[in-house]
Amino acid sequence: MSDVLRFLFLAGLFFLDVHVRASTKVIAAEDARKVTVQEDARTVVLGRKGLLEQRDEHTWHLVRGTLYAEATADERFETPFMVARCQDRCQILMERHEDAVQVSCLSGTLQVVPVGDIKPSQLEAGLGARFGRVGPDGKSISEIPQSLPWDKTVRSWAVLWPGDLREFKTTLLEFRKTWQDGVERASLLHSSKADRAIASEQERLRRMEVLRGQREREDAKLRALFREKAWVNP
Amino acid sequence: MTLGWMQLYSSVRVSYNGLREYQVEIKQLHHELKQAEIAKEIESEHFLEFRQYVATLMPEVLKQRGQGEQGYPLRSLASTIAKTENETLRQAVAKSVFERGKDLFRKKEYAKAKKEFKRLIKDFGFSPYIAESYFLLAETYFQDDEFEDCVSTIQQMIELFPSHELTGFAMVRLGRVFEIQNRPEEAVDIYKTVIRSFPQRDVAGQAKNSLRGMTL
Numbered sequence: 001m002s003d004v005l006r007f008l009f010l011a012g013l014f015f016l017d018v019h020v021r022a023s024t025k026v027i028a029a030e031d032a033r034k035v036t037v038q039e040d041a042r043t044v045v046l047g048r049k050g051l052l053e054q055r056d057e058h059t060w061h062l063v064r065g066t067l068y069a070e071a072t073a074d075e076r077f078e079t080p081f082m083v084a085r086c087q088d089r090c091q092i093l094m095e096r097h098e099d100a101v102q103v104s105c106l107s108g109t110l111q112v113v114p115v116g117d118i119k120p121s122q123l124e125a126g127l128g129a130r131f132g133r134v135g136p137d138g139k140s141i142s143e144i145p146q147s148l149p150w151d152k153t154v155r156s157w158a159v160l161w162p163g164d165l166r167e168f169k170t171t172l173l174e175f176r177k178t179w180q181d182g183v184e185r186a187s188l189l190h191s192s193k194a195d196r197a198i199a200s201e202q203e204r205l206r207r208m209e210v211l212r213g214q215r216e217r218e219d220a221k222l223r224a225l226f227r228e229k230a231w232v233n234p
Numbered sequence: 235m236t237l238g239w240m241q242l243y244s245s246v247r248v249s250y251n252g253l254r255e256y257q258v259e260i261k262q263l264h265h266e267l268k269q270a271e272i273a274k275e276i277e278s279e280h281f282l283e284f285r286q287y288v289a290t291l292m293p294e295v296l297k298q299r300g301q302g303e304q305g306y307p308l309r310s311l312a313s314t315i316a317k318t319e320n321e322t323l324r325q326a327v328a329k330s331v332f333e334r335g336k337d338l339f340r341k342k343e344y345a346k347a348k349k350e351f352k353r354l355i356k357d358f359g360f361s362p363y364i365a366e367s368y369f370l371l372a373e374t375y376f377q378d379d380e381f382e383d384c385v386s387t388i389q390q391m392i393e394l395f396p397s398h399e400l401t402g403f404a405m406v407r408l409g410r411v412f413e414i415q416n417r418p419e420e421a422v423d424i425y426k427t428v429i430r431s432f433p434q435r436d437v438a439g440q441a442k443n444s445l446r447g448m449t450l
Contacts, residue, residue: 026272026276028272051272051275051276053276053279061279063275063276063279064275080279080282080283080285080286081286115286115287115290116286116289116290133286133289134286134289134290134292136292136293136323137293138289138290138291138292138293138294139290140286218336218340223403223436
């Protein structure tokens with residue numbers, strides 16, 4: 001009886017394994033060419049030497065290389081470091097490294113949830129962020145959004161652009177304004193972050209000074225207590 | 235005519251010597267190899283995802299089951315996640331354990347304080363609070379009249395931190411223990427050793443006072 005049960009269990013596992021494997025689709029780009037998946041509401045382009053796993057109709061997992069996507073809120077882009085989804089309609093650029101992923105939002109707004117976190121953070125157009133491995137706090141180590149480096153972004157985008165080059169030029173002219181806004185926004189973010197860091201450092205120093213004073217007083221008290229116990233009042 | 239025959243011979247040779255089959259087979263093997271490499275990469279990616287998932291659970295697990303000898307495998311697992319930051323975390327935990335012990339000592343809850351200091355000595359051996367922990371542990375033993383343990387803790391202190399100021403104070407305490415145990419000669423020896431070996435004014439002064447008290 002137990003053999004039959006074991007057989008049924010293993011058969012079930014085998015069925016699940018085969019089913020799960022069959023439902024994912026692997027897209028591998030050749031050494032010299034990119035792969036484009038273009039359908040009604042979405043365009044996903046995988047750069048050369050890239051590897052992408054399509055886990056279901058709307059879930060894309062970037063394993064290696066660069067990816068460009070024009071998508072709606074239905075599409076979900078994953079890596080082991082974060083999960084991203086467009087808020088409405090957006091254009092994104094992702095570059096996968098071994099220990100991190102660089103995500104750039106080219107238009108629209110991107111909602112990104114670092115692994116281990118529950119709350120999504122918003123990445124506005126013209127900004128990018130890097131997400132790394134999970135740190136000691138149980139969340140993916142991520143940096144504050146940065147403005148996009150113009151040359152590098154444009155070069156990567158041009159390589160992955162699915163349409164013709166004239167169309168890209170027009171898009172790029174529009175993007176220039178977005179990029180400028182992004183630079184402004186990033187500088188504001190950095191300045192407020194720096195202000196907060198300075199304030200918290202000052203507060204930390206103040207607290208340390210208070211603690212040091214307390215500790216000195218406590219040490220003096222402890223020594224006095226020790227002297228008292230050891231000699232004067234045994 | 236000869237040339238024609240030679241051409242026909244070479245084409246027949248190529249067709250029947252199995253070279254084409256080999257070429258096809260090599261192509262097929264290359265393709266299979268590429269597929270296997272992709273499959274391996276996908277598996278590695280799934281494993282990385284799993285590791286990331288485990289890493290998200292580690293802080294909570296460490297909090298609950300990461301202490302003591304039994305928690306070593308978990309601490310070891312966590313140390314592969316982020317080593318340097320983990321060390322900072324350990325130091326912060328050591329500090330909090332020490333502060334708690336000190337607080338309990340101040341409230342004269344010696345049994346509880348003892349537990350904290352022992353934990354600090356056992357789990358955070360390289361913490362900067364270790365000398366003070368030994369000293370306060372010896373002091374808690376003394377307050378609870380556990381002289382044997384007090385003496386052995388002070389002996390450990392002498393071995394580990396021979397020139398630390400607190401070791402001097404602990405040795406004065408050792409002398410006091412000998413006095414209580416009615417071993418005045420040993421107590422005098424201890425006080426004299428402290429006066430000779432510890433240049434710090436407080437320690438030497440304390441030892442002198444103790445010695446004077448004995449001779450009165």
